[in-house]
Amino acid sequence: MAKRVGLEVSLACSEAVKLANVDVIAAYPITPQTHIVEHLSELVADGHLDAEFVPVESEHSAMSACVGSSAAGARTFTSSSAQGLALMHEILFIAPALRLPIVMAVANRSLSGPISIWNDHSDIMAERDIGWIQTFAENGQEVMDLTLHAFKVAEDHRVTLPMIVNLDGFILTHVIEPIEMPSQEEVDAYLPPFEPQQKLDIANPISMGLVGVPEVYTEARKAMLDALEKSYPVIKEHWDGFAQQFGRQYNPIETHHVDDADTVLVTMGSLGETAMTAVDEMRAAGRKVGQVRIRLWRPFPSGDFLDAISGAKTLVVMDRALSPGADSGPVATEIKSLIYATGGGPYVADFVAGLSGRDVTREDFKQMVDKAEAAAAAGDPMTFEMWGVKE
Amino acid sequence: MISAAEALKDFKKITPKKIPEVEMFAQGHRACQGCAEVLALRLAAKAVGDKLIAVSATGCMEIISSPYPQTAWLSPWIHVAFENAAAVASGIEAGRKALIRKGRIQDDGAKVVAFAGDGATLDIGMQALSGAMERGHDFTYICLDNEAYMNTGIQRSSATPYGAMTTTSPPGKLSKGQVTWKKNMPAIAAAHNIPYVATASPAYHIDLMNKVKKAVTVPGPAYVHIFSPCPTGWRCPPEMAIETARKIVKARMFPLYEVIDGRYVLSRDIKKPIPVADYLATQRRFRHLKEEDIAYIQSRVDADWDRLMALIKATNPEEEA
Ligand SMILES: Cc1ncc(C[n+]2csc(CCOP(=O)(O)OP(=O)(O)O)c2C)c(N)n1
Numbered sequence: 123m124a125k126r127v128g129l130e131v132s133l134a135c136s137e138a139v140k141l142a143n144v145d146v147i148a149a150y151p152i153t154p155q156t157h158i159v160e161h162l163s164e165l166v167a168d169g170h171l172d173a174e175f176v177p178v179e180s181e182h183s184a185m186s187a188c189v190g191s192s193a194a195g196a197r198t199f200t201s202s203s204a205q206g207l208a209l210m211h212e213i214l215f216i217a218p219a220l221r222l223p224i225v226m227a228v229a230n231r232s233l234s235g236p237i238s239i240w241n242d243h244s245d246i247m248a249e250r251d252i253g254w255i256q257t258f259a260e261n262g263q264e265v266m267d268l269t270l271h272a273f274k275v276a277e278d279h280r281v282t283l284p285m286i287v288n289l290d291g292f293i294l295t296h297v298i299e300p301i302e303m304p305s306q307e308e309v310d311a312y313l314p315p316f317e318p319q320q321k322l323d324i325a326n327p328i329s330m331g332l333v334g335v336p337e338v339y340t341e342a343r344k345a346m347l348d349a350l351e352k353s354y355p356v357i358k359e360h361w362d363g364f365a366q367q368f369g370r371q372y373n374p375i376e377t378h379h380v381d382d383a384d385t386v387l388v389t390m391g392s393l394g395e396t397a398m399t400a401v402d403e404m405r406a407a408g409r410k411v412g413q414v415r416i417r418l419w420r421p422f423p424s425g426d427f428l429d430a431i432s433g434a435k436t437l438v439v440m441d442r443a444l445s446p447g448a449d450s451g452p453v454a455t456e457i458k459s460l461i462y463a464t465g466g467g468p469y470v471a472d473f474v475a476g477l478s479g480r481d482v483t484r485e486d487f488k489q490m491v492d493k494a495e496a497a498a499a500a501g502d503p504m505t506f507e508m509w510g511v512k513e
Numbered sequence: 514m515i516s517a518a519e520a521l522k523d524f525k526k527i528t529p530k531k532i533p534e535v536e537m538f539a540q541g542h543r544a545c546q547g548c549a550e551v552l553a554l555r556l557a558a559k560a561v562g563d564k565l566i567a568v569s570a571t572g573c574m575e576i577i578s579s580p581y582p583q584t585a586w587l588s589p590w591i592h593v594a595f596e597n598a599a600a601v602a603s604g605i606e607a608g609r610k611a612l613i614r615k616g617r618i619q620d621d622g623a624k625v626v627a628f629a630g631d632g633a634t635l636d637i638g639m640q641a642l643s644g645a646m647e648r649g650h651d652f653t654y655i656c657l658d659n660e661a662y663m664n665t666g667i668q669r670s671s672a673t674p675y676g677a678m679t680t681t682s683p684p685g686k687l688s689k690g691q692v693t694w695k696k697n698m699p700a701i702a703a704a705h706n707i708p709y710v711a712t713a714s715p716a717y718h719i720d721l722m723n724k725v726k727k728a729v730t731v732p733g734p735a736y737v738h739i740f741s742p743c744p745t746g747w748r749c750p751p752e753m754a755i756e757t758a759r760k761i762v763k764a765r766m767f768p769l770y771e772v773i774d775g776r777y778v779l780s781r782d783i784k785k786p787i788p789v790a791d792y793l794a795t796q797r798r799f800r801h802l803k804e805e806d807i808a809y810i811q812s813r814v815d816a817d818w819d820r821l822m823a824l825i826k827a828t829n830p831e832e833e834a
């Protein structure tokens with residue numbers, strides 16, 4: 123039976139990894155990810171989790187060791203943030219090319235410079251194109267649930283791809299929340315042991331990571347792309363299965379009051395909860411405002427997203443990272459291109475807010491909505507603004 | 514963990530009459546004519562035999578062995594990137610260890626061996642290698658040292674010998690070519706207090722195979738540094754590759770030795786060394802060197818040899834009496 127406990131969200135992540143009975147953890151510490159790997163090393167040291175904890179000398183080696191361990195057929199987990207994630211960059215592209223179902227929790231944090239340990243999405247936005255499945259959690263329960271779901275999806279033979287669960291640094295990692303902790307029996311019923319499709323095995327030798335000459339490189343990339351696209355129904359299927367097993371339903375795009383909304387706030391990650399309260403307050407004041415939360419970031423659920431915003435006149439997109447030199451932040455850029463392809467669609471205002479832990483309040487959201495609606499009504503060029511810059 | 518000496522007590526030597534017939538690296542690969550790196554690789558893989566799980570760093574050996582859809586690898590093999598062969602190997606070892614302990618796979622006695630060039634080892638992959646050795650994974654790391662980044666077109670590495678011409682250490686008005694002395698990687702490996710370190714040359718193929726076999730026999734990390742002539746990069750005739758691999762040993766410029774549990778053991782004493790000039794003469798990468806440059810190289814080679822002899826003495830005190 124599940125039990126409800128008060129737990130720091132980082133520890134909930136580690137406990138999910140333990141419940142998944144992972145075989146190898148290779149990780150390197152970086153704030154705000156540290157509590158996740160510290161707790162995992164404790165679980166291993168105390169014999170609560172039978173796994174190899176590989177205390178690597180860098181994140182580059184963490185991801186490399188994960189590739190090796192997964193290729194050997196072991197269920198493999200790692201976690202990182204910001205500079206650490208950036209140091210993995212080179213190997214992140216190789217894991218999905220080798221079709222290795224590694225699971226990683228990314229405790230999102232600003233990239234230097236200047237160096238800052240606080241939360242935004244600049245680390246993960248630099249890794250959009252690595253070919254991993256990526257989800258975003260909004261609270262502690264979701265961190266636990268999405269971590270279990272990640273193993274289930276990644277290792278499904280119809281998928282066999284690595285998967286990232288994003289959780290906001292500090293805002294999630296360092297807070298204590300009430301968490302419904304599933305029992306081992308429940309998790310075992312949901313998540314079977316890892317059966318690798320192929321592995322390094324002297325009884326059945328295979329070569330992995332061959333040279334892709336120009337005659338085959340394009341096709342190799344297409345195969346990877348197809349695999350990522352084909353993961354979409356499996357991701358949904360395993361969220362439905364999760365709901366059956368644990369009673370909590372997740373969707374690629376979560377909506378709140380969108381049906382008759384003129385203006386829709388688009389969020390990703392933990393800011394979604396503050397935004398939701400702001401939406402409720404604006405609704406109470408008689409304004410037709412709704413909200414869309416992007417839970418599945420890769421592969422991007424384009425159809426679900428367009429359905430969710432189909433009635434909106436104005437979108438207010440929250441970006442938690444810059445795309446310097448582009449005409450909006452990374453999330454808004456993608457949304458605009460998606461909408462453009464439909465041949466119509468709403469006005470898109472983009473606000474880059476909450477950089478490196480700067481608070482974004484309900485009042486901020488309301489002001490953004492005001493600003494966007496006014497600009498849309500005036501027929502201004504689409505808004506792109508770094509929110510709250512001090513003069 | 515038992516010591517290397519303990520693990521090697523009943524070691525069955527490979528002899529000229531008992532060379533393993535098994536091949537783990539197939540013919541038909543795309544290496545240059547006379548490549549002694551691929552020869553060293555084949556001999557090493559042969560010495561490990563059918564228990565081999567191989568990891569390659571990016572570099573010549575990876576490129577020439579794996580143009581998709583072909584592979585020269587008869588063993589399980591993985592290539593990930595340039596600087597991380599040791600980290601990948603450590604992950605394979607950790608994964609297998611956990612799976613064996615949890616009863617999910619049988620202990621089939623597989624040996625995890627990483628193969629990497631000098632650039633992948635002494636330069637860009639040094640940190641990953643140091644980490645994997647320090648953590649004590651049960652794996653073998655083989656550096657195939659052809660003294661430059663050959664795959665990308667003969668650029669210098671920290672293994673490039675003093676005076677050598679490469680495409681990024683060109684001799685010119687203001688330069689003699691490579692201006693630094695070759696990094697002593699076996700000493701760095703030995704400084705990690707790992708059970709087994711050895712140097713080898715494909716000119717002494719039985720010695721090479723025995724060292725690799727010992728490396729995979731001892732528990733914990735083992736490091737084998739193999740001198741691997743590259744006729745293309747060194748500007749010497751392909752048929753001179755093995756001769757070159759022999760001459761450098763005879764010139765005391767690449768001594769063959771082992772470090773077993775920290776104890777230095779000379780594999781081949783060179784009582785009457787040939788002058789280093791003889792070794793340098795047949796390679797056009799040294800053609801521009803003047804007499805005084807060669808004299809300088811000779812003096813440093815002599816000093817390095819003396820230092821090695823002193824290390825052997827110091828680590829074998831009981832043999833002095
Ligand atoms: C991170 C990174 N930097 C640079 C390269 C380009 N590169 C590929 S192989 C190589 C040199 C390999 O040299 P070495 O390790 O000595 O092996 P060799 O080809 O000489 O056998 C370089 C520089 C790369 N693949 N990855």
Ligand SMILES: [Mg+2]
Pocket residue numbers: 630631632657658659660661662663
């Ligand atoms: Mg080289």
